[in-house]
Amino acid sequence: MTTPRTGNASPAVRLDGVVKSFDGVRAVGGLDLTVERAQVLALLGPNGAGKTTTVEMCEGFLRPDAGTVRVLGLDPIADSAALRPRIGVMLQGGGAYPGSKAGEMLDLVASYCADPLDSAWLLDSLGLANARNTPYRRLSGGQQQRLALACALVGRPELVFLDEPTAGLDAQARLLVWELIDALRRDGVSVLLTTHLMDEAEELADQLVIIDKGEIVASGTPSEVTRRGSEGQLRVSAPAGLGVDALVRTLPEGFSAREATPGAYLVEGVVTPSVVASVAAWCAEQDVLVNEIRVDQRSLEDVFLELTGKELRG
Numbered sequence: 079m080t081t082p083r084t085g086n087a088s089p090a091v092r093l094d095g096v097v098k099s100f101d102g103v104r105a106v107g108g109l110d111l112t113v114e115r116a117q118v119l120a121l122l123g124p125n126g127a128g129k130t131t132t133v134e135m136c137e138g139f140l141r142p143d144a145g146t147v148r149v150l151g152l153d154p155i156a157d158s159a160a161l162r163p164r165i166g167v168m169l170q171g172g173g174a175y176p177g178s179k180a181g182e183m184l185d186l187v188a189s190y191c192a193d194p195l196d197s198a199w200l201l202d203s204l205g206l207a208n209a210r211n212t213p214y215r216r217l218s219g220g221q222q223q224r225l226a227l228a229c230a231l232v233g234r235p236e237l238v239f240l241d242e243p244t245a246g247l248d249a250q251a252r253l254l255v256w257e258l259i260d261a262l263r264r265d266g267v268s269v270l271l272t273t274h275l276m277d278e279a280e281e282l283a284d285q286l287v288i289i290d291k292g293e294i295v296a297s298g299t300p301s302e303v304t305r306r307g308s309e310g311q312l313r314v315s316a317p318a319g320l321g322v323d324a325l326v327r328t329l330p331e332g333f334s335a336r337e338a339t340p341g342a343y344l345v346e347g348v349v350t351p352s353v354v355a356s357v358a359a360w361c362a363e364q365d366v367l368v369n370e371i372r373v374d375q376r377s378l379e380d381v382f383l384e385l386t387g388k389e390l391r392g
């Protein structure tokens with residue numbers, strides 16, 4: 079679909095020690111972050127964590143107080159004229175003429191691009207083919223959102239910044255956007271996206287960065303982040319009333335076990351294959367017939383809540 083320019087060895091995005099405060103309140107505190115070429119990096123964090131501020135510094139809309147931001151090897155503010163045609167930015171309703179039709183708007187943006195994508199194809203890919211002649215103000219919120227994405231992509235950018243690209247979209251539209259982002263990556267486009275949706279991050283991202291109060295609290299591939307320092311859970315279904323204290327004594331330090339409901343035991347700690355074997359062996363020694371032993375993997379959401387706190391912050 080797209081043919082990004084090659085020959086530039088610098089990462090798509092690189093932030094070194096980036097700091098940004100508003101009225102003395104630190105929004106981003108010394109952030110280091112790299113988006114490799116042809117990768118999708120998802121920036122996660124609770125409300126107010128500093129995601130949008132970070133993305134806006136990459137887009138050249140905000141100047142960092144300290145540190146360096148490089149986008150395709152360039153300074154997003156000093157080199158904005160050179161960068162503009164090479165990056166895609168999804169603006170929420172920005173610059174839209176309420177009376178103009180969806181197709182006209184996309185064609186207008188395409189007319190500024192050297193080698194635009196076919197706008198009819200792009201509208202179709204985003205489920206907007208039937209909205210081509212609909213005035214902007216008559217588009218639903220989800221359609222406006224997808225049109226903003228189409229405008230960001232029509233110039234075949236090498237790198238796109240997507241701030242909550244599927245917020246407010248229904249499941250079907252979300253899937254179309256996911257497919258498109260996946261296709262972009264396959265074509266060598268780099269993507270920096272923010273999201274509140276854990277399934278979106280797990281589905282799309284090559285790399286995840288979880289930030290809280292402007293600082294990184296976890297990063298890595300989705301499986302690295304969910305494994306990281308990961309406490310697991312073993313659910314054992316067996317006859318009621320077993321002495322779990324004796325079981326814990328056979329397990330590595332740090333494990334706990336309890337009978338959550340009669341006959342349903344929870345064993346918590348860093349679950350490894352040998353821990354599963356130890357639990358089974360202990361039951362055999364007690365001549366206890368186990369109905370089920372199940373390892374519960376922690377989800378990204380579990381890890382996120384654990385790292386950033388369970389309460390929602392306004």
Ligand SMILES: Nc1ncnc2c1ncn2[C@@H]1O[C@H](COP(=O)(O)OP(=O)(O)OP(=O)(O)O)[C@@H](O)[C@H]1O
Nearest residue numbers: 100101104105123124125126127128129130131132
């Ligand atoms: N222009 C601004 N003026 C003053 N404070 C700001 C400004 N922009 C952001 N902030 C503050 O900086 C912090 C980080 O905000 P930011 O919008 O980057 O967070 P976010 O992670 O994108 O949050 P959300 O998930 O709610 O969109 C917040 O405390 C916010 O109030």
